[in-house]
Amino acid sequence: MTRIAIALLFLSSLPSFGWNPEEQPNVNSRYTVESVHVSGKRTSRLTENMRRELETVVGTKLDHGLLDRMATEIKRELRVEGVSVHVAKGSLPGQVAVEFLAEGGRRQDFDINIPKGVYQSRQGWSGGIETHTAFGQNEVALGVINDGDSGVDRFAGLKARYERNSLGTSRIKMRVEFDSYHDQWNSSTLAAAARSHFSPDLYRSRQHVEPSVTVVLAEPLTLTVGVSMDVLDSQSYGLGAARSSGITLASAAGGALRFHERWTGDMNQDLDAGYSIRSAGAALASDATYTRHALNLGYHIERGHSTVAINVLAGRITGDAPLYDRFVLGNSITLRGWNKYDLDPLGGDRVMHASVDYSYRWLRVFYDAGAIWDAHTAVDPKQSAGAGIGRAGKDGFLVAAAFPLRAGHIEPMFIVGFNF
Amino acid sequence: MLASEIAVRWRNEEIHVVAPKLHFISGNSLNRLKDGAAVPFDFQLMAWSGSRSTPLGRAFERFVISYDVWEEKYSVTKLRGSAAARENKTITNLTATAAEAWCIDNIAVPASGISNDQPLYVRLEVRSAEAKASTGLVGESGISLPRLIELFSHPARPEQQRWAVEAGPLKIEDLKRAARGT
Numbered sequence: 001m002t003r004i005a006i007a008l009l010f011l012s013s014l015p016s017f018g019w020n021p022e023e024q025p026n027v028n029s030r031y032t033v034e035s036v037h038v039s040g041k042r043t044s045r046l047t048e049n050m051r052r053e054l055e056t057v058v059g060t061k062l063d064h065g066l067l068d069r070m071a072t073e074i075k076r077e078l079r080v081e082g083v084s085v086h087v088a089k090g091s092l093p094g095q096v097a098v099e100f101l102a103e104g105g106r107r108q109d110f111d112i113n114i115p116k117g118v119y120q121s122r123q124g125w126s127g128g129i130e131t132h133t134a135f136g137q138n139e140v141a142l143g144v145i146n147d148g149d150s151g152v153d154r155f156a157g158l159k160a161r162y163e164r165n166s167l168g169t170s171r172i173k174m175r176v177e178f179d180s181y182h183d184q185w186n187s188s189t190l191a192a193a194a195r196s197h198f199s200p201d202l203y204r205s206r207q208h209v210e211p212s213v214t215v216v217l218a219e220p221l222t223l224t225v226g227v228s229m230d231v232l233d234s235q236s237y238g239l240g241a242a243r244s245s246g247i248t249l250a251s252a253a254g255g256a257l258r259f260h261e262r263w264t265g266d267m268n269q270d271l272d273a274g275y276s277i278r279s280a281g282a283a284l285a286s287d288a289t290y291t292r293h294a295l296n297l298g299y300h301i302e303r304g305h306s307t308v309a310i311n312v313l314a315g316r317i318t319g320d321a322p323l324y325d326r327f328v329l330g331n332s333i334t335l336r337g338w339n340k341y342d343l344d345p346l347g348g349d350r351v352m353h354a355s356v357d358y359s360y361r362w363l364r365v366f367y368d369a370g371a372i373w374d375a376h377t378a379v380d381p382k383q384s385a386g387a388g389i390g391r392a393g394k395d396g397f398l399v400a401a402a403f404p405l406r407a408g409h410i411e412p413m414f415i416v417g418f419n420f
Numbered sequence: 421m422l423a424s425e426i427a428v429r430w431r432n433e434e435i436h437v438v439a440p441k442l443h444f445i446s447g448n449s450l451n452r453l454k455d456g457a458a459v460p461f462d463f464q465l466m467a468w469s470g471s472r473s474t475p476l477g478r479a480f481e482r483f484v485i486s487y488d489v490w491e492e493k494y495s496v497t498k499l500r501g502s503a504a505a506r507e508n509k510t511i512t513n514l515t516a517t518a519a520e521a522w523c524i525d526n527i528a529v530p531a532s533g534i535s536n537d538q539p540l541y542v543r544l545e546v547r548s549a550e551a552k553a554s555t556g557l558v559g560e561s562g563i564s565l566p567r568l569i570e571l572f573s574h575p576a577r578p579e580q581q582r583w584a585v586e587a588g589p590l591k592i593e594d595l596k597r598a599a600r601g602t
Contacts, residue, residue, distance in 0.1 A: 025484035026458035027495035027512060064457050087456025089489055096456065096489060112565040129565075 028062050028087060034095035040102035042078045048170060049219060050077055053262075054100075062087065062096055069268075071100055078102050079134070110134075116147065118332045118417030122339045123148050126332075126417075130159065139163040145181075149331045152189055152323045152340075152347040155206070157181035171216040175226075179208040188341035189323075197376070198320045200346055201248055203232035206324065224256040228278070232322065250288040250322050254278035270300040278325070290319030294327075300392070309357040309392040313370075317349035327351035329372040329382075336368055337384035337402030337413050348372035350379075357392035364390045364398065382406070388415075426585040428542050430595035434528035435467055435477070437544050437587070442524070444583050445485065445494070445516045449548045453487040453494070460484045460499075460549040467529045469538045476540070477529035482549070485519055488512070494519035498526055534592055541588030548581040 036054045038046060050073060057066070064085070071083040086099040110133050117127040130143030141161040148154035157180045164174045182205050185193075193200050212226025232248040256276035263269040276294045280286040294315040301308050313334070315327050326347030330340035334353050353370030364387065371381040388400025397418040403410055425441040449459045461483050468475040482499045495512040496519050511522055524544065534540065 025495075025497035025499070025510070026456075026486040027488045028456045028458075028486060031490065062456070068457075085455060085457070087489055093490065114565065 024063070026062070026064050028064070028096060031062050031090075031094055031096045033057050033060055033062055033098055034090040034092065036098045036100070038074060038100045038102065040083075040100075041080050043102060045078050046074065047077055050074065052219060057098065062098075067098060067100075074100055074102065115143070116145070116149075116418070118149050118415065120149060120332050120417075121414040123331070126150070128159075137164055137166045139165065148184075150328065152185075152326060152328055152345070154184040154186075155181040155324075156184075157205075167213070173214045175212050175214065177208070177210045177212075179206075181206045181208070186341050186345065188345035192345040196346060200320075200323050201232060201234050202323070203234050203248065205233040207231040220259060220261045222258050222260075224258070225254070227251065227253050227284070230322065230324070248287045248322075249285060250280055250325075251284040251286040252278045252280035253284060268300075268302040270298070272296075272298040280319075280321075288320060288322055290317055290321040290325070292317045292321055292325055305361045307357075307359045307392040309355075311353075311355045311357075313351060313353040315351040318375075321349065323347060327372055329353055329370050332398075332415050332417060334368060335370050335382055335384050335404075336366065336386055336400070336415060337404040338382055339413070343382065344372045344374075349374050359390065359392040362389050362391065364388055364392055364400065366392070366400070366402075386412075386415075426542070426544060426587045428540075428587050428590055428595060430531070430592070430599040431528070433531055435465075435531050435540075435542060435595070436528045437465065437524060437542060437585075438521075439524055439544060439585050440517075440521070442544070442546070442583055442585055443516070443520060444546045444548065444581065445520055447581055449485075449581060450516075453485060456487070456489050458484050458486040461523065462547045462549050463523060463527045464543075464545040465527045465529050466543045466545075467531075467534065468541050468543075469534075472541070472543075476534050476538075477531065479527050479529050481523075481527045483523045483526070485523075496522055498523075531592060536593040536596070537591055539589035540591060541586065542590075543584060543586045546583045 036057050038054070050070075053073075054070065057070075064087070067085045067087075071085050075081075075083040080102045082103045084101050084103060086101060088097050088099070090097045110131070113130045113132065115128050115130055119125050126147045126149040128143055128145035128147065130141050133140045139162070141159070141163075143159040144157070145159055146154070146156040160178045162176045166172070167174050183203055185202050190202070193202055208228065208230050210226055210228040212224050214222050214224040216222050228251065230250040232250060234246050234248050254277055256274055258272070258274040260272045261270075274294075274296050277291065279291040281289045292315070294313070296314075297310075297312040299310045311333075317326065323346065326349060328340050328344075328347050329335045329351060330338035330343045334355065335343065336355075350373045351370070353368070353372075355366060355368040355370075357364060357366040359365075365385070366387075367383070367385045369381065369383045371379050373379050383405040384402055385405060386400045386402030388398055390398035390400065399416050401412045401414055403412050425439060427438045429436040429438060444461060445453065449461075452459050463481045463483065464478065466472075466475045466478045484497045484499060486495050486497075487493075488495060491513060493513045494516055495510065496514065498509040509526070514522060523546075527544075529542075
């Protein structure tokens with residue numbers, strides 16, 4: 001009897017046609033998804049982008065891991081307590097129907113986020129905190145920030161933002177941002193300003209207003225147009241470089257094209273590419289006259305425990321841009337290991353940068369290469385590399401030692417934190 | 421579960437167990453299986469004499485169980501080695517009880533080094549290794565503080581189910597004698 005039972009077990013253990021348990025231990029992965037539905041609470045809030053992503057699952061073999069990741073996205077979009085995945089027999093043999101069930105009612109439409117928290121051994125701490133409140137199609141964000149990492153200056157102050165996610169149609173969104181900052185300047189920047197040919201304005205405070213409208217041209221390509229106004233409270237440090245105290249207005253009109261697409265499956269991929277232009281001049285009653293072009297590309301691929309992230313930045317400024325709009329390299333995300341004040345303490349009006357990050361589980365290595373220069377100076381490319389703990393990618397938390405690659409004395413820079 | 425609900429067997433110089441009353445395909449795991457998901461279960465079989473902290477032998481195995489929504493039968497894959505060099509062993513078309521029995525039958529402790537007359541204790545532990553639910557901790561706007569607080573406010577992995585059964589004291593010579601008798 002035992003032998004018969006073992007023989008039956010052996011026969012039944014032969015894998016069914018179309019299913020490879022080596023790759024996918026779920027027996028249902030041999031079935032084709034015939035339909036996908038989302039039911040339960042607040043399903044009307046599901047975005048077109050997510051609906052489109054759900055449709056791509058129909059006709060493919062069942063991948064429950066992918067469905068779980070989609071459930072997480074749906075939960076985030078609908079702001080519900082949970083989304084469960086149910087797979088049932090389809091209408092035809094070999095097909096299955098997938099249902100996402102949004103449960104638990106409405107989650108609180110209030111959130112507190114930390115968009116940035118970075119310590120760099122040469123530039124100190126930078127961080128911010130934001131609150132988000134959503135009501136209907138409206139979202140209000142209020143936050144405080146102290147950032148000595150991303151720009152030439154260290155700026156600290158308040159950020160406020162209002163967004164309307166649908167302006168008549170969900171293809172048009174509106175946003176108004178207001179920021180108020182106090183600025184501090186590094187001694188290297190002050191010294192460089194004194195020597196500079198373009199007498200940069202070392203403002204002590206900045207008020208920034210930027211209304212903009214984003215139009216979905218063709219998913220996932222969007223166009224954003226808007227204007228920005230920056231009121232700078234200028235000051236003199238007595239170095240002969242800055243102007244006497246007074247108010248300066250820098251107003252600009254701009255636009256940005258962005259393509260952001262994600263592909264999920266065996267490999268998760270994310271492509272985020274954009275081009276932006278901002279132009280300020282007398283026509284907008286601006287004291288500053290300049291045009292700034294920036295091109296960025298981010299590609300992120302994840303398979304198994306391995307993740308690769310590639311980021312490219314290229315930029316060019318013509319005219320004399322205020323310091324907040326000049327390019328910077330040598331911070332927690334670009335030319336990691338270099339000090340931005342050693343590279344260009346006033347920022348540059350030309351930039352090229354590329355970085356490659358690779359992580360296996362929580363071990364991460366990276367290589368950066370780039371150059372920052374001005375129209376009248378020579379290009380001096382730099383490289384850096386580092387290793388540490390963290391996942392490569394957009395939500396990249398990093399604890400690392402980074403080294404500038406150069407001859408002579410090499411001093412490592414320590415970076416701890418995350419950027420979003 | 422009572423000790424009498426696990427029986428110890430001798431086979432191919434290894435210690436096996438049989439636990440017909442141990443039903444780990446149940447509760448949350450069963451619900452997830454019926455919803456078409458694959459649920460991993462981690463098994464530990466341990467044999468010791470004297471102190472449990474110094475086992476004479478120990479085996480770990482992971483089995484992934486899934487429920488065929490069309491056939492209404494269970495499938496089990498025994499995962500071996502790393503993901504890159506995996507030599508899985510799979511069986512399909514099982515009832516829940518047969519799937520449980522197959523898992524338990526496919527874990528064994530090598531008996532080399534255990535003397536025949538040594539008093540022996542055996543313990544089988546089963547844990548459901550549910551997929552980690554996403555916390556929503558990290559979003560496009562950064563790290564969410566309420567989610568962070570929520571994460572640390574809850575006990576770790578409350579959804580994980582766990583079972584354990586023990587047998588002993590017994591002797592290898594008795595097991596060998598019983599094996600010859602069958």
